[in-house]
Amino acid sequence: MNQRIPVTELESSFRGRASEALADSQLRTNFRTAMDSLMRKRADAFSDPDEREDLRELGNHIKARALSQLPDLLEQLEAKLTENGVKVHWAETTEEANQIVHGIIEAKKGSQVVKGKSMVSEEMEMNDYLAERNVECLESDMGEYIVQLDGEKPSHIIMPAIHKNRHQVARLFHNKLGVEETDDVNELIRIGRRTLREKFMEADVGVSGVNFAIAETGTLLLVENEGNGRMSTTAPPVHVAVTGIEKVVENLRDVVPLVSLLTRSALGQPITTYVNLISGPRKPDELDGPEEVHLVLLDNGRTRAFADAQMRQTLNCIRCGACMNHCPVYTRVGGHTYGEVYPGPIGKIVTPHMVGLKQVPDHPSASSLCGACGEVCPVKIPIPELLQRLRQENVKSPKEHPQVKDGGAKYSRTERAVWRVWAGLNTSPAIYRLFLWGATRFGKLTPKNVGPWTQNHSAPVPARRSLHDLARQHLGSQGTKGGRS
Amino acid sequence: MSARNNILNRLRTSLAGTEPRPDDFDEALVTEPWQYTPESRIQRLRALMEAVQTEVHQLPADQWPAKVQALLESRNLANILYAPGTAHGQKLAEHWQAHGARQDLVAYDRPVEQWKEELFWEVDASVTGTVGGIAATGSLVLWPDRNEPRLMSLLPPLHIALLKASEIEDNLYAIMQKQNWSAGLPTNLLLVSGPSKTADIEQVLAYGAHGPKELVVLILEDQ
Amino acid sequence: MSELFYDAAPNATRVAPERPKARAYPAKPSEITLFGTCVMDLFFPEAGLDAIRLLEREGIRVHFPQEQSCCGQPAWTSGYVKEAREVARAQLNLLDNGQPVVVPSGSCAGMFRQHYREVFADEPDTLKRVEDLAERTFELTEFLLHVCQVQWQDLGKPTQIALHTSCSARREMNTHLHARQLLGKLEKVERLEHDHESECCGFGGTFSVRMPEVAGAMVQDKTRSLMDSGAVEMVTADGGCLMNINGSLEKQEVRFRGRHLASFLWERVSGEKTS
Secondary structure (H helix, E strand, C coil): CCCCCCCCCCCCCHHHHHHHHHHCHHHHHHHHHHHHHHHHHHHHHCCCHHHHHHHHHHHHHHHHHHHHCHHHHHHHHHHHHHHCCEEEEEECCHHHHHHHHHHHHHHCCCCEEEECCCHHHHHHCHHHHHHHCCCEEEECCHHHHHHHHCCCCCCCCCCCCCCCCHHHHHHHHHHHHCCCCCCCHHHHHHHHHHHHHHHHHHCCEEEECCCEEECCCCEEEEEECCCHHHHHHHCCCEEEEEEEHHHEECCHHHHHHHHHHHHHHHHCCCCCCEEEEECCCCCCCCCCCCCEEEEEEECCCHHHHHHCHHHHHHHHCCCCCHHHHHCHHHHHHCHHHHCCCCCHHHHHHHHHHHHCCCCCCCHHHCCCCCCHHHHHCCCCCCHHHHHHHHHHHHCCCHHHCCCCCCCCCCCCHHHHHHHHHHHHHHHCHHHHHHHHHHHHHCHHHCCCCCCCHHHHCCCCCCCCCCHHHHHHHHHHHHHHCCCCC | CCHHHHHHHHHHHHCCCCCCCCCCCCHHHHHHHHCCCHHHHHHHHHHHHHHCCCEEEEEEHHHHHHHHHHHHHHHCCCEEEECCCCHHHHHHHHHHHHHCCCCEEEECCCCHHHHHHHHHHHCCEEEECCCEEECCCCEEEECCCCCCCHHHHCCCCEEEEEEEHHHEECCHHHHHHHCCHHHCCCCEEEEECCCCEECCCCCCCEECCCCCCEEEEEEEECC | CHHHCCCCCCCCCCCCCCCCCCCCCCCCCCEEEECCCHHHHHHCHHHHHHHHHHHHHCCCEEECCCCCCCCCHHHHHHCCHHHHHHHHHHHHHHCCCCCCEEECCHHHHHHHHHHHHHHCCCCHHHHHHHHHHHHHEEEHHHHHHHHCCCCCCCCCCCEEEEEECCHHHHHHHCHHHHHHHHHHCCCCEEEECCCCCCCCCCCCCCHHHHCHHHHHHHHHHHHHHHHHCCCCEEEECCHHHHHHHHHHHHHHCCCCCEEEHHHHHHHHHHCCCCC
16 A cells, blocks of 8 residues: 655644645745736636637537546547557556556666656656655656655646745755756756756656547647656657546547647646647657557546546546636645645545545635636536535535545534524524524624634624614515515 | 456446437637638747747748758857758758758667767757648647657757748648548657747746757748 | 537536526516525624615615525535525525515525525426526626616715625626626726735635634735725625625724625715715
8 A cells, every 4th residue: 555655744634734834925925926927827818708718618518528438438549549559557546557657667677767747646656656666756847856856745736846936946956956056047947957868868767647648549648848748758768658537538639629728728828839649659660759658547536526427527627727726725825735636626626536535524615615716617617516515425424325435524413413503593584583683682792702703803793783673674564575485 | 357347337337328428529619710811820820939939930942951051050059960861851961062061960860779878968959840830829740750750859959940831720720630630640749839948937937948948940931 | 509419317427507698687676575695684784774775766665574584505505405405495485476586695696596506406396496586586786787777876975995796796696797887887986906806805604714724814815905905995795705804804903994885885875874
């Protein structure tokens, strides 16, 4: 079993970690600046609201079509890829996926792996798994390289080192690479480029993620700006791609709107520097490219989300990061507060299926349901609706058969009782009006300290007369007529 | 039961009694907002490319070898990687011969394993062809093959790309359909839209992350 | 084309609902039912009265059924479906009177218009009445603007205000647009934009008590940004946000405060001082 090795000493709960993050003014500044910039970039890239909304709808339909035929498309993908010379593997758990990847490396007697960006490999905690087996796995995406150097996890799915400013990176490079401390970002990038080029050349295996897997042609599509993805998938003799099962789309033409949605939503770019379509290993007469290409298809709870039609929509995700860029909670606490691989709104709705609600009991309620995420999701995942659903699953009693892994993590007889009383109060007009009378009459007796509310607010004091009372007086007898009883 | 079967069975159980959704792909949406007149097409391509630091030149088709030589001269580069098995590779070699150009022509004519060190560290530039361009996103389409391998457009710090003006299409969908990609893709098909870059440090844009630091596009006008 | 495809199977893969068309507003009615909301009932009843006055000024007879209580949102957003449904059913029955229902809160109006169909998703027989209620529900600002088509004269002194709109009001009911237009009718009122205007104030109902650390940071930022706008006061059409923001301002012991939009509008339009 993968031992979860915490790389920083963090409080064990969302609220605890949130408190720490909120107190870190450097982190707050870094995130506020970064998220504001990313929001602006996205808005500029989608300047025509009709085109934007039509495209989001199309993206939503394309993903829904793929999910509605997922098993058939996976089989078609496998058949086409196999025809093209790619070896396809299936893994239900991250443990299995790690075993498969390690097996491929071992067969080549490899000891050095270079990795392009892959969030799925973070789910697998692949770097740690391989390190325990004496295989060095080096991140080549600049942001991932930086967090790896610092022994951290990524704090954003697109910009892993967004929580660091250039001084922090300069200090890190100085400490870990022994280079002179410099604030010049260009110089820092040059240092990274030099260090990693050596690794691209020497690596036995290159690991990458997949943005879209195309069933029609048996093709893996990757997007990137740096070139490390191309390096990792071209230079080493073996390329292993790891992906979730939900990344498959039906037709080649389906990627046209999806790539546009992805690059514009993520970074406000019309397109990334490189769009890389891989359809097989090196052909017999070709001079470069990996001789072996593998694809590992990972479940890790996705079939659980898939089982429920409402929660299946979680799998629309194309991993753009727009939701977290627009989230007022994420902006203030940063990615590490979530304590899991995927942060932000998408993290909150997908993680329960992967690791169970018992591990992330606060995820569903770590949101004010403001809806900013749902408004920007390029594939129209109804994130607030799914958070709502997860809250329902979270408070279910065992008798109510929660539909999410380890549902009922927040089941509380006490809280249930409180809501029963609330319901009784609000469905009995006589009791409700009695309550109003009491609250307004004795309003001044409200204690100054009412728990979490008064942490941030003065004690709430009810008015002297309720609206029921004022309305009755103002409107006279005619105001009390109700509907059909 | 294999992982494969478990996964597929679970998915099929979840979908029992349902129908696949219809294909309502909207061609107009991915083409109409991204259509250009012949004049504005090149303008659009240039504008987008130059916005991300690509150097773009428009010139008559037969002048490109001289332009390549000039680019290498002005940067004081020692060599250039080229594909001898291609028509444009041969043209380059002829020009070099005829003009006694001093930069070394490095032929990519053997598998990468045989000369990795040199390819990774000692090649200053490369010149490749393209199979087209995309105006909407300012992109080149590269279709590497045995003659012009993938690493050519990735390893050297300077990549020079030859793009025929007549092969610039409006948008990705148009070129994908025109060239019938779904009938058969190469091992690796690439869209290249600028020199390599990253904004991973404080969102400050820096060029030359891992791919070429400089991209020069020569748009060749047919006479 | 896809509208013709309808897979009724409950486990069919879903697509996003069709985008709502622009709302067609009816002519001004002679009577309406006011749903006051529980927050307004207890904490801002005068604003509720001001809402009634604004409506009566348009010649509308306002009914206030005394049996009303809460729309059910607190239980619904906490995941307690059964309890939310019981309370929602009581309001649904009460409001089943064919009259337009005007709600001085975007989030409660949104509950009726969008979320009741989720609350009663398992009861196809109830859904018809839910749709009927949704059709007849109007948030106060949209009702004044689009149904009453108010003609106002601004009787107040020149002033500058900042407008805060609740997230659900904004996203479900476009209240921010309606409120802006209503305020635009008052010649001596200048509306100042504030930084991160569309960002959540941190109330989120139970969120503010379940995650007080984050909610606290959010309301701190929101109050800061409102005060930095240069406005004399803040107005908002939502009682929850008002409670949240004013509660924070009071704790910060600053002079700046917010008011319910209904009270602000009534004051400007009637010349009477409101709370």
